[in-house]
Each structure stands twice: as C-alpha cells, then as structure tokens.
Amino acid sequence: MRWRDGLRQWAYGWYAIFLASSGSVSLRAWCTVVLDVLLSRWRVAPLPPLPALRRSGGVAVVTGGNSGIGLETVYGLARSGMRVVMACRSVSRGREARAALLQRWKAGAAVDIEVMALDLSQLASVRAFAAALIARYDRLDVLVLNAGVMALPRYTETADGIEAHLGVNHVAHALLTQLLEPRLRVHDGRVVAVSSVLALLVDRFSAADGPRRWSPACYRPFAAYAFSKACNYVWARECQRRGMTAFCVHPGGVKTEVVRNLPPPIQRGYRWFADWCLLTPAEGASTVLHACLCEPDTLRRQMPGTFAMLADGGARSIPMPSWMNDAAVGEQLWRCTESWYAERDVAWSGRGGGAAR
Numbered sequence: 001m002r003w004r005d006g007l008r009q010w011a012y013g014w015y016a017i018f019l020a021s022s023g024s025v026s027l028r029a030w031c032t033v034v035l036d037v038l039l040s041r042w043r044v045a046p047l048p049p050l051p052a053l054r055r056s057g058g059v060a061v062v063t064g065g066n067s068g069i070g071l072e073t074v075y076g077l078a079r080s081g082m083r084v085v086m087a088c089r090s091v092s093r094g095r096e097a098r099a100a101l102l103q104r105w106k107a108g109a110a111v112d113i114e115v116m117a118l119d120l121s122q123l124a125s126v127r128a129f130a131a132a133l134i135a136r137y138d139r140l141d142v143l144v145l146n147a148g149v150m151a152l153p154r155y156t157e158t159a160d161g162i163e164a165h166l167g168v169n170h171v172a173h174a175l176l177t178q179l180l181e182p183r184l185r186v187h188d189g190r191v192v193a194v195s196s197v198l199a200l201l202v203d204r205f206s207a208a209d210g211p212r213r214w215s216p217a218c219y220r221p222f223a224a225y226a227f228s229k230a231c232n233y234v235w236a237r238e239c240q241r242r243g244m245t246a247f248c249v250h251p252g253g254v255k256t257e258v259v260r261n262l263p264p265p266i267q268r269g270y271r272w273f274a275d276w277c278l279l280t281p282a283e284g285a286s287t288v289l290h291a292c293l294c295e296p297d298t299l300r301r302q303m304p305g306t307f308a309m310l311a312d313g314g315a316r317s318i319p320m321p322s323w324m325n326d327a328a329v330g331e332q333l334w335r336c337t338e339s340w341y342a343e344r345d346v347a348w349s350g351r352g353g354g355a356a357r
Helices: 002-020 027-045 068-078 091-104 125-134 163-185 197-200 221-242 257-261 266-277 281-294 296-301 327-343
Strands: 059-063 083-088 115-117 142-145 190-194 245-249 309-311 316-318
Touching: 002 257, 027 316, 027 327, 059 068, 059 163, 059 309, 059 327, 068 083, 068 091, 068 281, 083 091, 091 281, 115 125, 115 296, 142 163, 142 281, 163 327, 190 281, 197 309, 221 245, 221 327, 266 281, 281 309
Parallel strands: 059 083, 059 142, 083 115, 142 190, 190 245, 245 309
Antiparallel strands: 309 316
C-alpha cells in the first residue's frame, strides 16, 4: 500500500541519518531531534501582528533570501517597514523571487527589496558583497545568516579548499559578520544565525576540528552538516559574549528544497510526510522574524540562562549542551576561524577580534 511504502522510506531516511551521524551521541539527543521534526507543525506559535513589531527605516540583509525560509524572512522584514537586501548566489533568481514577492504585496503598498550577489562558497565574493554593502549603507540593523547547504552526498570543498558545509554554513557567514560589524554597531544591530536542532548530534569541538575534520575517505554528510550547525550556535554565542547583539534560532522541520542533495529514499520519505508533519517556509520563518523584530530584552527573557536556541515562533527555547555555552569553546572556535582565514590569506576586519567580555 502507498502509505506503507511512504512509512518504509521515511524509516529508511532516519536510519540513514543515524548511520551518517558522528560518534557518541546520546539517546536523549536523538529523541530530541526526532520529536522536534515530528511535532513541528503542532508546536509552532503564530508570529505576533507585524504592526506591533515595526522597525521602519532600518536596513536588513538576508543571505539565501531568494527561496524557502529566507524568502519568507525577506517578505516579513519588508512588511515591517525595513529596507531588505536579498543576498543570493544567483542575481537572476533573486530578481525572480523579488518579482514574486511584489505580486503578493497588496496594491499600492510600498516595498523596499534589493537584490545583491553573494556566493558563500567563495570568500572573495563575501568580501566583495560586504564592501558593496558598506559603500551603499551607513547602517545595518539586522543580519540574518540563513543560507546554507545540507547533507551533500559527496565530499565537496569550497573555492577556498574548505569542506562545503563548514565553509558555506559557518566560515563564510563568520567572515561576513566580521566585515559588517562596524555597520551593525551603528544602531545596535543584531545578528540572527539560523541553525538547527541537529547541532545536538555533535558532542565536542577541538582545535583539531575544522577544514581537516573531513576528507573524501572519511566523510559523513549529516555529521558534517550537524557540525556546521553547532558552529553556528557557538559563533552566535561568542558574538554575544563579545558585545554584539546576537541570537540563534531553529526554524523547525520545514518543507523546503534543502533535501535536494539527499539520497532518493530520504527524499521520497521526506515528501511523504512533509505535508502533514512539516512546517511551511512561512511558518518556519516565524521564529526567524521573531528574533529579528522583537526587542532584545524580550528575547533574552525567553531563554533559560544567558543564551539558548529559539524555536517555535519564539514560544520555546532549546537549551544546548554545556560545552556549546563554554566560553573557552567559543574562544577556541573564534581563533580557529581566524586561523582558517589566515591560512588562505583572507583579510578580515571588525572589532570582533577583541577580548571577550
């Protein structure tokens, strides 16, 4: 029967994820990940009415803003009155996405969305984008680190020789944050890192990790993805520790094209239960928009302790393992990331290199 075939493919998918993950992951972490996906649709909270969250006059950048969660985030930020830069690898696809948003917009309403080229697989493109943005704007109020790759089936490197998940999801976004930090500090702008509950599948970070953690002979797609998402969280926490306003979010299990690189059995299982179990991109973006638009003090009160991963439209926060909140680990990731730039002769700037506080 059709439903049995779908269930079988879904089970195969989770089994493949289990086999592809790394090392000593606790049963509790696995249960958290599985339940989060299964319960996403029933737990997400509606975003408060946008007029109550208006940030008119501000400037926002959304990486990967031409599709999925990124596109809905662009839409929500533009509705709040912000000028939004849709940063995407393909300018032509970005313009098509912008045109689609304009068609959704009510007649006569003003909308301010700009498309700019940004290829996170090339650090030179990150620098060029940052230079162009700094030349064009004297402030930056919201930087959404949304773009990413997930579970590439084969070992792949960026143009700079970094494993693709780490290079695109963490290293390029970290460089972008550093380069744009002066603009972010003009009006106490904020960084919103889009991570994933799959970060719970990582149990450590050490100086030996990084571009040399994976190789063609030793590569596990979901482990590489989970590691990059853990880096997103640790980096955002360290940015906050160094005096920036930074938050990390988990949008939930969202029906997007992020699975296009996964094996066919997982894609079939994904499509089978996506309609009744997963969130729409707009629902997933509600958590991102909550982190972008709410007052920082309100967001901090929603977290246990000093930092956590926001989820479910801001109605829930996910406490992360103690090692991810360890200041020594944050400092180590920061210094390692700087060393990865130095090894590739990539210049970076910003106040972020100062002492943590």
